[in-house]
Every structure is written in C-alpha cells, then in structure tokens.
Amino acid sequence: MNIVLNHSTTVIVPNDAPASVQYAVEDIQRDLANVFGSCDCGSAANFTAGATIRLKHEELPAERYRVHVADGDLVVEAGDDLGWVYGLYAISRELLGVKDLWFWNDQHIEPIDSITVPDATVLEPKAGGDAVRYKGFFVNDEVLLEDWSVNNDPNLPWRRVFETILRLGGNTVIPGSGQRGESHLAMARAMGLYINQHHATPLGATMFSEAYPGVRARWPEEQERFEALWREAIEAGHDGRTIWTLGFRGQGDSPFWAADPRYDTDESRGQVMSEVIRRQYELVREANPEAPCSVYLYGEAMDLYRKGLLHFPDDVIKIWSDNGFGRMVSRRQGNWNPRIDAMPSAADSGRNGIYYHASFYDLQAANHITPLCVDPRHIVDELQSVLNNGGNDLWIINSSNVKPHAFMLDLIARMWRDGQVDVDAFEREYAAAYYGDAAVDTCVAGIEGYRKESIAYGPAWDDRAGxxxxxxxxxxxxxxxxxxxxxxxxxxxxxxxxxxxxxxxxxxxxxxxxxxxxxxxxxxxxxxxxxxxxxxxxxxxxxxxxxxxxxxxxxxxxxxxxxxxxxxxxxxxxxxxxxxxxxxxxxxxxxxxxxxxxxxxxxxxxxxxxxxxxxxxxxxxxxxxxxxxxxxxxxxxxxxxxGPHYYQWKRDFLYPEWEKDVMVIMNMENHESDQEIFEAMKTAWQE
Structure with a gap:
C-alpha cells in the first residue's frame, strides 16, 4: 500500500549507527521540518500519522543503498554508513524535493501537508556504481568561507560544504589549504568523508621547517626527523577514512631542490622523490595495508614522471592536473607555459585520477570569485577523455568557496556519477531546479552569455580570461x-x-x-x-x-x-x-x-x-x-x-574663468584632496 510522509515522519536509526549517519539524519529531519513545517493538520480526528523512515542493515556493496516501501515504512537498506547517508539524501532529493545545492542557491521550499509515496517506489544508485571511485572537493583558497559564519557559527558553512559533497555523491575532501584545513578535519571525518591532502603537504604532516625551525630540510640527512613527522600524521589519521598523498616538495609550494641545490639534475631529483615516496608508502602500509595512496603529478613531479625518472608502486593513484582553466595540460607558471599533455594514458597499467579546477588562483587570468569562463561543453569533453583514458580512481575538484562555482560543481559531479552530460539539457534542468520554470530562458541566456562574452587572450579554447x-x-x-x-x-x-x-x-x-x-x-x-x-x-x-x-x-x-x-x-x-x-x-x-x-x-x-x-x-x-x-x-x-606646489589644477577646475590666469597669490584656500580634484574634473568634463 502507498505510504504518507508528513510532519510526524521520524527516522529510526540502529543503535550502532556511526556519527556520519547521525549528521545525515539531522539533515533530513531539517528537510522534513522545512517541507512540512507549516502543516495545518486540522482536528485530531483528521490526523494521519506519517510513515517512519527506518534504516536497516543489508548485505549491499560499499556505499550502495536501496530505498523502498515495506510494512508501512520507508526503509533505507545499506551495508555501511555511507550507503545510509546517500540513501537519506536520495529521499531528501527525490521525494522531498530538496536539491543538492539547496544551501548555495537559496532554494525556496513551499511547505505542504504531506507527500504520498507509492508502494512500488524504489530509489537506488545506477547499476554498476559511479563513474569515479573516489571523488570530492578540495576547498582551496577558502578565504571567503573562513571569514564568514552562518547563524553566528563559523563551522556551519563547512558543514554545508561537506553535506554538499555527499549530496552530490562525493566521498572525498581536502578540507582547506594546508595546515589551515586541520580545524575542519574532525568534522569531515565524522561526516564519513575520505580525507586527502594537498600536494604541498604530503600525508598531511607538519611542515619540517615548522616542526624544526632553524634546521635545514635536507634528504637524506634529516630522514629520521622527516619520518617522525610522517609517523605522527599517519597515527593521527589511520583510524579514519584517508587517501594518503605521498610526495616530497620544498617547505611550501615549491620544488625541494629550490632550497637544496645539490640536486641539480633530473636524475638526482627523481631518485630522491622516488626514495621518499617509497618510504612514505611503506609507513602507510604498516599502519593500514589496504589504505589508498596517491601521488600528485603536479609541476615538477609530472615532468619527472614523463621522463621515466619518478617511480612508485602500481597501486598508488597518479593524480594528473589540469592547468586551472579546465584543460588537461601543465599549468602556466609565470611566463613559462609549455602546455605539456597531462592526460592519463590509456596504456598505463596503474591507477589514475585528476586534480581539476572549478576555481583557480594564478595572479594572471584565472577565476576565483567568479565561475570558469570556458564553454562547459569543453569541460565535459575533457572529463570524458579522462575517463576514456582510465582516470576514474580519484577526482579532486578545486571548489574554492563553492558559492560562485555552484553550476560548474554540479556539472562536474554529474560527470563523476554518470560519466556523461548533455550540457544543453543540464543547463535547463539546473535553471528550472533553482530559478524556476519561468526563469529558465533568462538563466540559460545568462550562463551562455557569460562565457561567450569573455575575453579570449589566446587561441586555445581554455584561453579565457577570468x-x-x-x-x-x-x-x-x-x-x-x-x-x-x-x-x-x-x-x-x-x-x-x-x-x-x-x-x-x-x-x-x-x-x-x-x-x-x-x-x-x-x-x-x-x-x-x-x-x-x-x-x-x-x-x-x-x-x-x-x-x-x-x-x-x-x-x-x-x-x-x-x-x-x-x-x-x-x-x-x-x-x-x-x-x-x-x-x-x-x-x-x-x-x-x-x-x-x-x-x-x-x-x-x-x-x-x-x-x-x-x-x-x-x-x-x-x-x-x-x-x-x-x-x-x-x-x-x-x-x-x-606638484610640488599643487595649485594649477585647482585653478584650472575650481576657479572661474576670469580668475584662472590672474596670478596674485597661488591659492587662498586649503589644497583639495585627490578625490576633490577628481570630482571637479568630472564636473568639467562629463556631460
């Protein structure tokens, strides 16, 4: 028989449900309250109790769920916590109508009395799973989020970021830039997300120079001290979900040889990085033999790998990087822009993923407070090529401050779920979902006009100025x-x-x-x-x-x-x-x-x-x-x-015509500020 969801609907959670499920339960209870919050149920005689949402253990693959009607309840079956989390968000999205980006797009929920759920209703992810195994956001350059609070709670924006990742089907996050992300790690882990680390802070370890001020960060001389920091980081994170980033950079986002000129050949540099990565890998495996590991092929690492000089185990995920403008080529650094191909190779027997930018900061031409200016069709084509070349193990998407990039993040998430997107249809679906049917044409015209009118500063499709x-x-x-x-x-x-x-x-x-x-x-x-x-x-x-x-x-x-x-x-x-x-x-x-x-x-x-x-x-x-x-x-x-006496412009723009050329005394009043002179110029020169 059909069931009814209304203001009395509650969620029954197993006693052993972890914190991640509790977070999702709080979210769906909020959504239930928003959808049914203004219900006028009338007299008690006319009151109909709403069905219960019940979580049930079932032998399903990891992160899978099945939502269906059983014995008058709405049942969410899953074999693990993320399965339940995704199932609850599926109810919110598919039955309650709360969209994945509701928070960032200020979705308005018009309260209703009840929702009837047909007995035949089944919600479950598509067969075969998502197109990408691990996927999520790198909340990088997060300067707007860090200065902002909601309801006087500076942590609430971060909770909404993590909720958004999960709603979009993601399971991974880098919760901030370097050490600044540490304060958000506990919540991200508690909500069930895998933690990955920035390429500049392998293993999420404390920077050597921060831990040992005054000591030169040299390899192999300081191997013991480096390993102490690595072990500390592994110990702090091995009990939670973690995708360990391996690598060796300088004390900051720069090559290690910038501070150690002994390594002046590609061969010597590749040897050191390979040694360090191998040792980090061994330490991780000692703590957790099944833990996923990754190496960012970013900047110098990609160059050494392409030259056959950087080596690591086959089960380490190679993370290839776009140039910040959606193209899988090396990024421009200063005036150097070789545009070396950075697409995973279909012939590569190892595991591959990408670090991809919805937002980028380069002090030149990128987009940080505004969306990417490139055609989203090119983005889809590029990501389809990534998948075709085996880049389906890990996608880390630079989301920056999320709000300005909501459209592109939704589009990319569709790709990590489905592996393909019809952009024309997606634009109209997105517009209808958040702006309403009446505004679809205006919204799509704005999205398309925004990228069409952007400045093309070069010949490539990604040479679009932010x-x-x-x-x-x-x-x-x-x-x-x-x-x-x-x-x-x-x-x-x-x-x-x-x-x-x-x-x-x-x-x-x-x-x-x-x-x-x-x-x-x-x-x-x-x-x-x-x-x-x-x-x-x-x-x-x-x-x-x-x-x-x-x-x-x-x-x-x-x-x-x-x-x-x-x-x-x-x-x-x-x-x-x-x-x-x-x-x-x-x-x-x-x-x-x-x-x-x-x-x-x-x-x-x-x-x-x-x-x-x-x-x-x-x-x-x-x-x-x-x-x-x-x-x-x-x-x-x-x-x-x-200058230096500052009287002529005053006479030119503030004196009457008959007095401008009469020089008895330079000025009889205080000197004007630059802004006052400018305003006088505007009066004289603007119609």
Missing part, C-alpha cells in the same frame, strides 16, 4: 608605470606571447591589453543591461528567481562589467601619461578607481540574509585593492602634473 585578468594585470601595469614606465613589465610577457604580440615596451603592453579589455567592457555592459531587463521583468511574479539571478549570474556579469570598464580606463590613464597629459591620466585613473569600487560594491550589495559578509574577505583577486592601486596611481600622476 576576473584576475581584469584585476592583477591592471595592478601590474600601474605599478610598473609608477616604478619605471620606460621598461616593459617582464612578468607580463606571457600575456603578449599568448596573443602572439611582440611588446617591447610598457606602452606596447598597455596598448595590447587595451585592445582586449575595451571591447570586452562594451560587451559586458550590453549583456548586463539585457540580463537586468529580463530579471526586472520577472520581479513582480517571480521575486525569488529575480533575487537569485542578481545573487549569481547577474552579479558575476556585473563584476566583469565594472572590472573591464576599470581596466579600460586604467589603460587610457597610462596612455595619457605616456603622452605627458597628466590631467587626463589622473582623470582616467579616477574613473578606473570608481569602476573597481563599483565591482566591490556590487558583491557587497548581495550579502542579504545568511550571506552577510560573504564577500567581505575578497583578498585574493581583491577588487578593492585594485581600486587602491588606482588611487595610488592618481597620487603619483598628480604629483608629476601638479
């Missing part, structure tokens, strides 16, 4: 102008080389950059206006959809609109400076400052409700810092053009 291109590059150009405007900025050679442009001077670099950002500013202005008009049309009948559009897609486009306008104004300022037109240089630098402040204000304006202060600690892209650099540039430009 918000860092509109912030770090302007800061570099401005600082170089202030430092030495006669010389090109050597750190920007990559930009011109990507566009096959020869730039021998800073002016050349500015002109080339202007050729990219000026048309982009107009494109983003036009797209922003179009999407704002569509959003405004939804406002009356679909206010929640309009609000979510302004919180997400429209906000991202608005950030690009202001940042590209600011970058274009900065270029005009510098070009005027090269011509010695200091007044216009100062004026355009002021306009640039205003644009970057507007981008920051746009983010802060969307901090309603639980999102209060979410954008406050934008300290990596740091749009407000770009405005500060523009302000510093204004000061220098005014010093050159109006």
């Amino acid at each position: 918000e860092q291109f509109l912030n770090h590059v302007p800061r570099m150009l401005a600082v170089q102008f202030m430092r030495d405007r006669a010389a090109a900025d050597s750190e920007l050679r990559w930009m011109c080389e990507a566009g096959h442009i020869e730039a021998t001077s800073l002016a050349d670099q500015v002109r080339y950059y202007a050729s990219l950002v000026e048309p982009a500013a107009e494109r983003y202005r036009r797209l922003s206006c179009q999407l704002e008009a569509s959003t405004a049309a939804l406002e009356a009948d679909h206010p929640r959809a309009a609000r979510l559009l302004r919180d997400s897609i429209l906000l991202h486009i608005t950030v690009y609109r202001h940042c590209s306008a600011g970058a274009a104004s900065l270029c005009r300022a510098l070009l005027a400076g090269f011509e010695g037109d200091w007044q216009h240089a100062f004026y355009y630098a002021g306009l640039a400052r205003e644009s970057f402040l507007a981008a920051n204000a746009a983010m802060r304006s969307r901090e309603h409700g639980k999102w209060r202060n979410f954008w406050r600690n934008d300290c990596l892209t740091d749009v407000k810092q770009t405005a500060m650099v523009c302000e510093a540039l204004m000061g220098q430009l005014r010093a050159i053009g109006d």
